[in-house]
Amino acid sequence: MWTGIWLAYLGAPAADLDSGGHTWWAVVLGSCGLVAFVGAYLALVFRYTRRSLDPGRVLALLAVTFAIALCLALTMGSPWLVLFVYVAVSAGAALPIRQSAVAIPSTVAVMVLIGFQTQNGSGFVVSLVFPALLGGFAMVGVSQLVRTMVELREARATVATLAANEERLRMARDLHDLLGHSLSLITLKSELAGRMLPGLPERAAEQVRDIERVSRQALTDVREAVSGYRRLTLSGELAGARTTLAVAGIAATLPAEVPEDLPGTLGSGSEEALAWSLREAVTNVVRHSGARHCEIALAPRQTLDGLFLQLSVEDDGRGVAAAPRGNGLTGLGERLDTAGGTLDLRSSRSGLTLMMRVPLAPPAEAV
Structure with missing residues (x-):
C-alpha cells in the first residue's frame, strides 16, 4: 500500500x-x-x-x-x-x-x-x-x-x-x-x-x-x-493465548502475566484448572466466534462464597449461537467445579463473555 x-x-x-x-x-x-x-x-x-x-x-x-x-x-x-x-x-x-x-x-x-x-x-x-x-x-x-x-x-x-x-x-x-x-x-x-x-x-x-x-x-x-x-501454568497459557489470537488475526488485549499482588494464594490445582479454561476459551474464540477483538482480564474478586481469582474472556463475535454448550464448555465447567470454581457465560449481540473463577486461599492459610 x-x-x-x-x-x-x-x-x-x-x-x-x-x-x-x-x-x-x-x-x-x-x-x-x-x-x-x-x-x-x-x-x-x-x-x-x-x-x-x-x-x-x-x-x-x-x-x-x-x-x-x-x-x-x-x-x-x-x-x-x-x-x-x-x-x-x-x-x-x-x-x-x-x-x-x-x-x-x-x-x-x-x-x-x-x-x-x-x-x-x-x-x-x-x-x-x-x-x-x-x-x-x-x-x-x-x-x-x-x-x-x-x-x-x-x-x-x-x-x-x-x-x-x-x-x-x-x-x-x-x-x-x-x-x-x-x-x-x-x-x-x-x-x-x-x-x-x-x-x-x-x-x-x-x-x-x-x-x-x-x-x-x-x-x-x-x-x-x-x-x-x-502441568499447565496460567502465565504460560496467557503467552500462548496472545500468540494464538495474533496468528488468527484477532486483536487481543490481555495481561502479560499473573498479578504478583494477589490478596491470596493460588493453589497449583486452581491454577491448572484456570489455565485449561483459558486454553479452551481462546480455542472457542478462534474457531467459532468470528470475532475481531478479544479482551482477557484477570483480577481477584470478593464474593459471598469467598475470595476468587476471576478470568474473563470477552469477544465481539456472534455470541452464543456460535458457541453452544458443547463438550468443550461442558468439560470446562466440570474442570472448574472440581477445583471449587465456577463458570458464567453471558451472550449478547455484541459477543460472548466467559467468566471463570477459582478460589484463592487467604494468606494466613498459605502453606
Whole structure:
C-alpha cells in the first residue's frame, strides 16, 4: 500500500503521452520507457523490502531508473520530472542510510537543474521538491522498519529453538538424575542375584525383592516428573493465548502475566484448572466466534462464597449461537467445579463473555 501511494504521480506523464502533442514514435518510446521505469522501480521498492538484493543489482537498477528519468525529462518535457520522485523513493528504499542521505538530495538537485532548463519546468519543480525529499526519506524509515521486523521474526524463531533445546537438555538431566542411580542399582542387584541363585536362593530372592522395590520407586519418580512437565501454568497459557489470537488475526488485549499482588494464594490445582479454561476459551474464540477483538482480564474478586481469582474472556463475535454448550464448555465447567470454581457465560449481540473463577486461599492459610 505504501508503494502504491506513489503511483498516483504517474498521472502527469500519462496525461502528457495522451495529449502532449508528441509524434507517434515519441509516444511509443515514451510508453516503453515509462513501463521500464515502473518495472525497475517496483523491483527496487517492493521486492527489496521483502527479499534483499545484492548491492550490484541495486546499484544497476538505480542507475537504470535515473537514466530513464533523465532521458524522458530532457526529451519529453517538464511533466516527466515527476519520475525523479520515484528515483528518490527507490534510493531511500534500497540504499543504506548513509548512501541514501547523499543519493536523495543529489536526485532532487538534478531534478531542479533540469526543471529550470525545460519549458514550464519551474512550476513542476516547486511542486515536486518537497514530495521527492519527503518520499525518499520516509521510505528510508519504512525500509528500516520492514528489515527490523524481519530480524525480530528471525530472532523470535531462534529464541524459540534455543528454548526448546534448553527444555530438552533439562528433561535429559532430570531423567538422568531420576533413573541413573536406580538403573545402576537394579543392574548391580541383578548381577548379584544371578551369582547367588545356584547356592543361596533365599538371599537371591531378597535381592529380587530389592530390585522390585527400586524399580517401583523409579517408576513413581518418572510419573511424578512427567506430571510436572505436563502441568499447565496460567502465565504460560496467557503467552500462548496472545500468540494464538495474533496468528488468527484477532486483536487481543490481555495481561502479560499473573498479578504478583494477589490478596491470596493460588493453589497449583486452581491454577491448572484456570489455565485449561483459558486454553479452551481462546480455542472457542478462534474457531467459532468470528470475532475481531478479544479482551482477557484477570483480577481477584470478593464474593459471598469467598475470595476468587476471576478470568474473563470477552469477544465481539456472534455470541452464543456460535458457541453452544458443547463438550468443550461442558468439560470446562466440570474442570472448574472440581477445583471449587465456577463458570458464567453471558451472550449478547455484541459477543460472548466467559467468566471463570477459582478460589484463592487467604494468606494466613498459605502453606
